[in-house]
Amino acid sequence: MPPLPSAPQPDPLFATAPDRRGTGSEKWDRWAGRDVIPTWVADMDFSAPEVVLDAIRARVNHGVFGYTDMPPGFAPALAEHLGRRHGWEIEPEWVTSTPGVVNGLAITARLLTKPGDGIITFTPVYPPFLSLPGLAGRECVRVPLAQASTQWTIDWDRLESAVTPTTKLFWLCHPHNPTGTVFREPDLLQIAEFAARHDLTVISDEIWADLLLDEDHGGPRHVPFASLDHAKARDAITLVAPSKTWNLAGLGCAAAISRDRSLLKRWRPTGGGLVPMINPLGYAAAEAAWRHGDEWRRRLITILRHHRDLVLDTVATIPGLSCAIPEATYLVWIDCRDSGVADPQAACEAAGLGPSDGKDFGFPGFIRLNTACPTDRLREILRRLTRAFSKEPR
Numbered sequence: 001m002p003p004l005p006s007a008p009q010p011d012p013l014f015a016t017a018p019d020r021r022g023t024g025s026e027k028w029d030r031w032a033g034r035d036v037i038p039t040w041v042a043d044m045d046f047s048a049p050e051v052v053l054d055a056i057r058a059r060v061n062h063g064v065f066g067y068t069d070m071p072p073g074f075a076p077a078l079a080e081h082l083g084r085r086h087g088w089e090i091e092p093e094w095v096t097s098t099p100g101v102v103n104g105l106a107i108t109a110r111l112l113t114k115p116g117d118g119i120i121t122f123t124p125v126y127p128p129f130l131s132l133p134g135l136a137g138r139e140c141v142r143v144p145l146a147q148a149s150t151q152w153t154i155d156w157d158r159l160e161s162a163v164t165p166t167t168k169l170f171w172l173c174h175p176h177n178p179t180g181t182v183f184r185e186p187d188l189l190q191i192a193e194f195a196a197r198h199d200l201t202v203i204s205d206e207i208w209a210d211l212l213l214d215e216d217h218g219g220p221r222h223v224p225f226a227s228l229d230h231a232k233a234r235d236a237i238t239l240v241a242p243s244k245t246w247n248l249a250g251l252g253c254a255a256a257i258s259r260d261r262s263l264l265k266r267w268r269p270t271g272g273g274l275v276p277m278i279n280p281l282g283y284a285a286a287e288a289a290w291r292h293g294d295e296w297r298r299r300l301i302t303i304l305r306h307h308r309d310l311v312l313d314t315v316a317t318i319p320g321l322s323c324a325i326p327e328a329t330y331l332v333w334i335d336c337r338d339s340g341v342a343d344p345q346a347a348c349e350a351a352g353l354g355p356s357d358g359k360d361f362g363f364p365g366f367i368r369l370n371t372a373c374p375t376d377r378l379r380e381i382l383r384r385l386t387r388a389f390s391k392e393p394r
């Protein structure tokens with residue numbers, strides 16, 4: 001791990017955030033009317049970049065919002081972005097749009113497996129990875145990552161013993177939510193080997209790929225799974241979206257990337273009429289973010305890295321709390337099991353803090369904090385975190 005960089009100059013872009021109360025915000029409505037700062041669902045409190053807002057305004061000014069398929073610039077913008085950022089050269093023909101990454105995962109279950117088949121995933125994990133297989137009548141095969149002090153790592157023996165002849169898919173969350181793990185190339189190649197040996201198709205959810213925190217300080221870079229020089233990797237389906245990086249989740253626009261064009265043709269029909277078209281504002285925003293959003297993204301990373309370090313510093317001062325160092329995302333996954341607090345989520349809520357509850361990720365006793373808010377608010381969040389686990393009466 002490289003030495004931690006010093007605190008950045010405050011960035012006016014991220015010093016304040018609009019009031020989201022009363023806007024239908026899932027994050028802010030959960031404890032509406034109570035003095036609880038929400039720090040759970042993975043969206044940011046910051047406004048989207050001006051370059052994206054301009055593109056949305058321009059599309060609004062066009063004034064016609066009829067049925068909309070992929071506009072001609074969408075797939076090329078994504079292809080250029082992946083080439084520039086990750087050195088992964090794709091053809092625009094490999095891209096199809098889909099209204100969200102979760103929706104994309106659900107489609108792959110139906111497209112590539114039959115009822116009763118198994119889908120492997122590492123845990124703890126973003127909750128839909130656990131619930132979607134069952135909702136599709138498939139089995140979720142959970143393989144816990146191994147917990148170490150600074151990183152969560154792959155337990156290859158557990159992986160090998162979990163797979164069965166009916167396991168057909170491997171849902172890889174890369175980078176991994178909630179631990180912030182960035183899988184390195186040797187691990188990814190080993191996953192490809194494992195998938196080849198057991199005839200699994202890998203679905204790589206790379207929604208967090210543009211939020212690697214230490215990339216500019218000698219830390220790991222993102223290696224797209226499907227960019228590996230391995231036949232199994234070339235067969236993978238990659239799911240991406242601009243929604244985490246540029247805070248566009250409410251616009252519902254994502255993409256699936258596959259070299260198999262017949263599979264892409266079956267993508268939407270697999271939804272059986274339940275998968276809607278993407279709205280034109282989502283397309284406009286995505287294209288602008290991929291084409292013009294990098295300067296904003298780099299400034300965002302600076303603040304998110306600082307926020308990650310503030311959380312780590314605070315966690316280190318609270319007896320019984322610990323966490324591995326997240327290398328990506330704006331999430332910090334905190335182990336509270338040695339705190340003596342039986343229900344960490346309830347203790348946080350009582351102290352005015354609303355994190356995600358680890359039990360939704362398959363790991364009770366943990367909480368997940370979202371750091372994507374102005375620094376002053378994060379400092380208040382950390383005061384409340386300390387209060388939640390303090391032995392003093394409140």
Ligand SMILES: Cc1ncc(COP(=O)(O)O)c(C=O)c1O
Binds near residue numbers: 042099102103173254
């Ligand atoms: C790993 C991962 N995949 C998918 C999503 C959600 O994607 P979408 O909103 O495009 O369905 C999230 C949201 O937090 C996530 O963390």
